[in-house]
Amino acid sequence: MKSSANKVLLSGNHAVAEAAIRAGCHLYFGYPITPQNEIPEYMSEHLPKIKGGAFVQAESELAAINMVLGAAATGRRVMTTSSSPGISLMQEGISYLAALELPCVIANMVRGGPGLGNIATAQSDYFQSTRGGGHGDYRTITLAPCTVQEIYDLTQLGFYLADKYRGPVIIQGEGLLGQMVEPVELKEPDKKDLPPKDWALTGAKDRPGRMLRSLILEEGILEEHNWKLNRKYLEIEKKEKRFESFRMEDANLAVVAYGSVARIAKGAIKRVREEGLKVGMIRPISLWPFPGEAIRKAAEKVSQFLVIELSCGQMIEDVRLALAGKAEVNFYGRPGGGVIPNPAEFGRVISRNYYQKVRKAR
Amino acid sequence: MLTKMVFSGFGGQGIMMMGYALANAVMKDGHEVTLLPAYGAEVRGGSANCTIAISDDEIASPVASAPEFIVVMSTPAFLRFQNHIKSGGMLILNSSLIEGETIREDIKVIPVPAGKWALELGDLRVANFVMLGAFARLTGLVALKSLEEALVSLFPARKAKLLELNQRALRFGYQTIEKEEK
Numbered sequence: 001m002k003s004s005a006n007k008v009l010l011s012g013n014h015a016v017a018e019a020a021i022r023a024g025c026h027l028y029f030g031y032p033i034t035p036q037n038e039i040p041e042y043m044s045e046h047l048p049k050i051k052g053g054a055f056v057q058a059e060s061e062l063a064a065i066n067m068v069l070g071a072a073a074t075g076r077r078v079m080t081t082s083s084s085p086g087i088s089l090m091q092e093g094i095s096y097l098a099a100l101e102l103p104c105v106i107a108n109m110v111r112g113g114p115g116l117g118n119i120a121t122a123q124s125d126y127f128q129s130t131r132g133g134g135h136g137d138y139r140t141i142t143l144a145p146c147t148v149q150e151i152y153d154l155t156q157l158g159f160y161l162a163d164k165y166r167g168p169v170i171i172q173g174e175g176l177l178g179q180m181v182e183p184v185e186l187k188e189p190d191k192k193d194l195p196p197k198d199w200a201l202t203g204a205k206d207r208p209g210r211m212l213r214s215l216i217l218e219e220g221i222l223e224e225h226n227w228k229l230n231r232k233y234l235e236i237e238k239k240e241k242r243f244e245s246f247r248m249e250d251a252n253l254a255v256v257a258y259g260s261v262a263r264i265a266k267g268a269i270k271r272v273r274e275e276g277l278k279v280g281m282i283r284p285i286s287l288w289p290f291p292g293e294a295i296r297k298a299a300e301k302v303s304q305f306l307v308i309e310l311s312c313g314q315m316i317e318d319v320r321l322a323l324a325g326k327a328e329v330n331f332y333g334r335p336g337g338g339v340i341p342n343p344a345e346f347g348r349v350i351s352r353n354y355y356q357k358v359r360k361a362r
Numbered sequence: 363m364l365t366k367m368v369f370s371g372f373g374g375q376g377i378m379m380m381g382y383a384l385a386n387a388v389m390k391d392g393h394e395v396t397l398l399p400a401y402g403a404e405v406r407g408g409s410a411n412c413t414i415a416i417s418d419d420e421i422a423s424p425v426a427s428a429p430e431f432i433v434v435m436s437t438p439a440f441l442r443f444q445n446h447i448k449s450g451g452m453l454i455l456n457s458s459l460i461e462g463e464t465i466r467e468d469i470k471v472i473p474v475p476a477g478k479w480a481l482e483l484g485d486l487r488v489a490n491f492v493m494l495g496a497f498a499r500l501t502g503l504v505a506l507k508s509l510e511e512a513l514v515s516l517f518p519a520r521k522a523k524l525l526e527l528n529q530r531a532l533r534f535g536y537q538t539i540e541k542e543e544k
Contacts (some may be wrong), residue, residue, distance in 0.1 A: 009386055009397075035401060119401070180424055181382070181397035183389045260424075267423030344427035 012151045012173060013038035015184055016081060016107050019155035021031035021046055023075040023189040025105070026053035029067035030085060031060055034119040035175040039081045061086045065106075066095030072102035073212055075200025077159055081107040083175070084125050085116055087133075094168055095134030099214035099231070101199070103162035105155065106140075107171040109178040111342060112337015117177065121175035122336020126314035129170045130288040137226050138273035139233050141165070141240060142287040144172040144258045148182035154285070157187040163194045165236055172287055172311075176260045242285035243294050247273065251280030251360045254298050255350065256319050257308040258284050265308050267343035268350055277354050287315070292322030299327040303359045308346060309333040328357065363415065365503060366426040369492040370411035370443050371435025371456070376490030379516070380433070381412035383494060386512035387504050388416050409438060416503060431501055433493060434460065435476070452495060456489065472500055479534060488531035495535025499543075506536045 010018060017039050020028075026134050028043040040057065047053035058064035064080050071078040082090065087108045097104060112118045129142040141161050145151040151173060158169040200228045201210055218223040246266060248254065257265045262283040269279050282298060284291050295305070307316040316331050323329060332349045334341060369380045378399055384396040399412040413429065415421045428448035434440040435456045447453055449468045458477025474496045480489035491513075498504050510529045517525040 007389060009382070009389055175396070175401070176424075179399050179401045181385060181399070183395065264423045264425050267425075268425075270422055340425055342425045343423045343429040347427075 007185050009181055010152070010184045011038060011179060011181045012145075012148050013109065013178040014042050015148045015152040016155050016171065016173065016178075017046070018184075018186065019078050019152040019189075020077075020105065020159070021050070023077065023156045023159040024185065024191075025159060026050045027071045027076055027078040028054070028080065029056045029058050029064040029078070030080045030082065031058050031064050031072070032188050033083045033086045035111055035121070036081050036083050036107070036173070038178070039107065060196050061089035062093070065090040065097075066105050068106075069093055069097055069100070069102060072097065072104045073100070073201050075197040075202060076145040077103075077163075079105040079107070081109070083109045083111045083119075084122070085111075086114045087125065087128070091128075091134035092188035093134075094140065095132070095136050095138065096214050097168040098132070098134075098138035098140065099136065099225075100212045101166040101229075102168070102212070103159075103166055104168050105158040105171060106168055107155070107164055107173055109173040109175055110336070111175045112335070118337045119175065120337045121177075121260065121310065121340060123174060123261060123310040123335045124314070125172070126287060126309070126311065129172050130290070130318070138167075138229060139209075139288055140168050140170050141236060141237075141289070142170040143174050143242075144285060144287050145177065146259050146262050146283065148177070148180060149184050150285075151177060152184050153187065156187070160190055160194070161240065163197075165232055166199075167232075168272055169255055172259065174260050181259075215276075237289040239293040240286060241289045241293070241354055243291035244283040244285060245294070246281040246283065248280035248282065248298060248302075250278050251298075251302055252278045253280075253304045253306060253350070253354050254278060254295075255281040255303045255306050255308060256284070256295065256315070257281065258315065259289060261310050261341075264341060264343055265346050265350075268346035271343060271347045272350050272354070275351070277351065279354065281352055284315070290318045290322065292318065295319060296324075296326065303327050304353070305329045306350065306353050307331050307333075308349070310336045310341075330357070363424045364415065364419070364421065365417070365431070366413065366415045366429040367431035367433070367503075368411055368413050368426065368429045368446065369433045369435075370409070372406075372438035372439075373408045373410040374406040375410070375435050376487070377410040377435065378412055380490050383491070383509060383512050383516060384414055384497075384504060386415060388470075390512060391504065391508050393418060393485055396421045398424040399528075405496070411439065411443070414540035420498050433497055435490070435493065436460065440464075441535070452500065454493070454500060456493060458489070473505040474535070474539070476535065477537060480531065483527070483531055483534055485527060487490075488528055491528045493534035495532035495537075496539045497535075498532075499536045499539040506532065523524060
């Protein structure tokens with residue numbers, strides 16, 4: 001029996017906040033939006049008690065992300081959190097953060113869209129998070145947890161990677177994950193081997209001045225800057241891919257799912273395994289960089305892939321790109337903002353795919 | 363073994379507190395647990411429910427397809443959730459508030475007059491923990507002592523009187539069901 005006795009019970013939202021505070025993030029700027037209001041609530045209670053800590057409820061998401069930018073420029077750890085419509089409003093700031101190479105963590109507890117949508121859980125912001133989101137040639141590391149412990153762990157990892165690679169990191173939460181309550185072990189953050197922040201604007205007393213700017217008009221310099229960013233993104237793609245593999249050892253059908261949907265799909269796979277169906281799952285943990293090699297490698301043994309998402313199909317494009325036609329890719333999805341699917345529903349979909357595709361092929 | 367259950371009723375009846383107390387207790391007993399509150403644009407008097415999964419192994423889905431146990435504290439919750447329960451499962455209903463009979467013949471139905479018993483303790487608001495005490499006895503999923511201890515972490519120290527009352531409610535529900543069984 002795995003012991004949970006030394007853990008604390010936290011909601012996903014509180015886990016984001018607690019992980020950030022323990023990672024040394026004592027500055028928070030945000031604007032309220034359901035379903036992540038427990039994060040600013042928690043921050044507003046705890047940060048003012050910390051020396052040098054600050055919680056500001058900004059007048060808008062635009063103000064919040066630019067306060068994050070200002071604080072990040074001083075080299076302090078800083079975060080903001082929001083949900084889909086609020087994250088859309090922050091995209092300009094995120095593009096500037098990427099251009100200025102400023103570290104920060106942004107958690108998006110995704111809700112139903114487009115527009116104001118509703119407050120129910122969704123996975124429809126995959127494109128926005130993994131393709132940059134704002135203007136310009138940039139990417140943001142995007143981490144997608146599926147348990148409250150993983151929300152805690154990945155939030156701390158997010159701060160580490162933000163400092164290591166100098167840029168904004170997105171924690172791709174979901175409404176459901178923010179509200180869900182589970183035991184969490186409060187680990188201490190990893191801070192080793194981080195580069196010095198020799199770019200931070202800390203006052204130029206006894207040293208030459210520094211400047212952070214994203215307007216680059218000199219001929220050829222912007223191109224050079226973009227090549228530099230690109231080298232960084234290529235390095236991240238090489239080193240920071242993360243995924244979980246579940247029951248893939250003898251699988252004939254591979255489910256690809258992330259976040260809460262991966263949990264529900266795992267429950268479904270356990271059900272169909274009891275009926276003798278050889279089904280496994282690859283769960284991308286980093287959505288960008290996308291763990292394409294793991295999927296391509298699985299295709300050496302598996303010819304059928306089933307992507308399940310709480311959207312009409314976004315991650316499926318990355319799965320198709322990874323497979324490059326090496327295997328058949330099918331899809332099951334429901335738009336976010338609706339009824340939460342259960343393991344029985346996914347089990348029926350997986351069985352149907354299995355009998356129609358895998359059995360037929362033999 | 364994986365067991366799933368749903369607590370449901372009106373917003374304001376303390377449904378989430380029931381879930382939170384149970385999750386705390388089973389966590390401290392060393393089990394894996396997931397508590398999934400249904401969150402909507404909920405209000406006091408609206409509907410409220412939460413799903414709890416308890417296991418000794420990693421819990422895959424926090425969502426239940428067909429829970430083994432369902433507690434209903436209000437008539438709308440009864441009408442909504444009686445169809446969800448697993449065949450052979452148990453439906454525990456607050457008979458102080460719920461009238462009408464279930465259409466299911468394949469489940470066990472246990473009426474618990476939680477509201478009436480809470481009034482006997484002098485406060486209708488503890489009907490939730492009277493019910494949770496009865497739930498613990500009927501399902502055997504958690505020890506009464508674990509629940510009583512879990513409540514300590516849910517009530518701040520300055521609310522010692524409330525803590526004591528709620529612990530008494532747990533015991534009352536548990537022991538009254540126990541007596542009825544004999």
